[in-house]
Amino acid sequence: MFKQKNYLALGAVVFVAVLLLSLPTRASARLKLAVGSWFLPLFGLAGAAQQLPADLADSVLPRRELLHEIDNLRRDNQQLREQQIQSAAIARENDQLRTELGWQRLAPWRLKLANVVMRDPANWWRTVQIDLGSRDGIQTNQPVITAEGLVGRVSAVGLVSSQVVLIGDPSCRVSAVVDNAARDLGVITAGGPLAGGPLGASLPELSYLASSANLKPGQDVFTSGLGGVFPKGIPIGKIIYGQSVEGGLASEASIKLNANLGALEQVWVLFK
Amino acid sequence: MSLFQPILILSFAFLAVFGEATLSGPRDWLGAQIDLLPALMIYAALNADIVTVSLLAVLGGLWFDSFSANPLGVTILPLFAVGFPIYLRRDLILRQLPFAQLVLGAAASAIVPAVTVLLLLNGGKQPLIGWGSLWQWAVMTAGGAAATPIIFALFGWCGTALGYQQQTEMGFRPDREIRHGKILK
Numbered sequence: 166m167f168k169q170k171n172y173l174a175l176g177a178v179v180f181v182a183v184l185l186l187s188l189p190t191r192a193s194a195r196l197k198l199a200v201g202s203w204f205l206p207l208f209g210l211a212g213a214a215q216q217l218p219a220d221l222a223d224s225v226l227p228r229r230e231l232l233h234e235i236d237n238l239r240r241d242n243q244q245l246r247e248q249q250i251q252s253a254a255i256a257r258e259n260d261q262l263r264t265e266l267g268w269q270r271l272a273p274w275r276l277k278l279a280n281v282v283m284r285d286p287a288n289w290w291r292t293v294q295i296d297l298g299s300r301d302g303i304q305t306n307q308p309v310i311t312a313e314g315l316v317g318r319v320s321a322v323g324l325v326s327s328q329v330v331l332i333g334d335p336s337c338r339v340s341a342v343v344d345n346a347a348r349d350l351g352v353i354t355a356g357g358p359l360a361g362g363p364l365g366a367s368l369p370e371l372s373y374l375a376s377s378a379n380l381k382p383g384q385d386v387f388t389s390g391l392g393g394v395f396p397k398g399i400p401i402g403k404i405i406y407g408q409s410v411e412g413g414l415a416s417e418a419s420i421k422l423n424a425n426l427g428a429l430e431q432v433w434v435l436f437k
Numbered sequence: 438m439s440l441f442q443p444i445l446i447l448s449f450a451f452l453a454v455f456g457e458a459t460l461s462g463p464r465d466w467l468g469a470q471i472d473l474l475p476a477l478m479i480y481a482a483l484n485a486d487i488v489t490v491s492l493l494a495v496l497g498g499l500w501f502d503s504f505s506a507n508p509l510g511v512t513i514l515p516l517f518a519v520g521f522p523i524y525l526r527r528d529l530i531l532r533q534l535p536f537a538q539l540v541l542g543a544a545a546s547a548i549v550p551a552v553t554v555l556l557l558l559n560g561g562k563q564p565l566i567g568w569g570s571l572w573q574w575a576v577m578t579a580g581g582a583a584a585t586p587i588i589f590a591l592f593g594w595c596g597t598a599l600g601y602q603q604q605t606e607m608g609f610r611p612d613r614e615i616r617h618g619k620i621l622k
């Protein structure tokens with residue numbers, strides 16, 4: 166009887182695991198979101214606990230410091246307004262030139278701020294969860310950025326939260342262009358000798374470059390706009406070093422990302 | 438059967454998974470997140486019944502995978518593969534010794550991620566693994582090993598402080614006492 170109970174448990178666990186693994190992708194994703202929603206009360210508690218020290222710190226901040234901070238913000242605000250006026254003028258000029266040349270007008274980006282609420286507990290994926298979901302209009306494959314540069318793309322959407330797959334994960338490949346005279350094109354991949362490790366996350370690889378690519382340390386890398394997921398011109402990072410591979414048939418480069426993926430707190434989801 | 442221990446183990450698993458997803462301290466300092474579920478599975482396999490071990494594997498795995506890009510259910514089998522053999526042979530293990538707990542915790546924390554990655558590769562997924570993963574594996578193993586005796590001590594304290602105490606049979610029984618004295622006539 167004792168043995169029978171053990172082997173019944175073994176059979177039940179194997180059955181549940183196989184059943185879950187053989188679920189269709191859509192059903193599995195829904196079940197995942199349903200299981201993840203069990204933790205929603207804890208998120209509320211954690212958010213309140215994180216807010217408490219900030220509230221306490223705010224209440225004891227000296228008035229002089231607050232006034233100084235307001236002055237700085239006013240100055241920054243003024244500078245940003247001036248830059249916005251200049252940008253609007255440049256955008257108008259760009260639109261006019263595009264119209265004259267018969268090119269399609271560029272749609273302006275719309276951004277939505279999201280908080281990063283958790284990171285992937287498994288060390289072999291690079292994903293984070295944000296607190297925006299389908300009720301906020303989020304859809305899969307929307308680009309996610311910070312002020313420094315590209316972060317990744319939305320890979321799964323729940324009602325109130327979404328999963329973002331970060332650059333450096335094998336399922337987030339980005340078509341990129343090097344800011345040099347030849348405008349060399351490549352694809353950001355998760356490769357590199359340090360892949361998987363703590364340094365590998367911030368040093369992905371720019372692969373599939375032409376063998377004649379003129380790569381120099383410090384050159385900027387931007388999204389190329391090819392592939393249809395990421396708009397053109399989002400900064401990604403800088404080249405650390407480039408080398409010939411495949412017996413001189415191609416080149417690849419190691420990239421230092423602009424965005425610090427290890428310290429993400431708030432990100433922008435880009436709406437086209 | 439007391440439900441105290443299963444509830445305590447499953448509650449700890451729930452909080453452990455939530456902590457792993459929200460607290461990035463070990464990831465920032467050591468470059469890898471430490472998984473507490475294998476260490477907890479060692480405790481459950483050595484101290485709880487088979488139903489608790491099975492529930493921990495299924496629910497712990499589900500909770501872990503729901504926060505991760507893992508396919509749902511992939512962590513269940515590695516957790517159970519560690520817990521089930523230990524449960525079957527637990528009478529042969531010196532479970533009270535911290536060194537035994539440390540060694541078992543290290544083995545479990547090394548086996549669970551390795552088997553999970555093998556299952557992912559076998560399922561056609563492409564997890565991010567390279568030379569740097571060896572460091573992460575070492576951190577997970579060492580972290581899990583260190584956490585196991587702490588979990589045993591924590592659960593021991595919880596059992597003493599919150600659980601029902603087992604009534605010990607005393608040798609002395611007042612109703613069987615032989616009273617000596619004067620015989621009254």
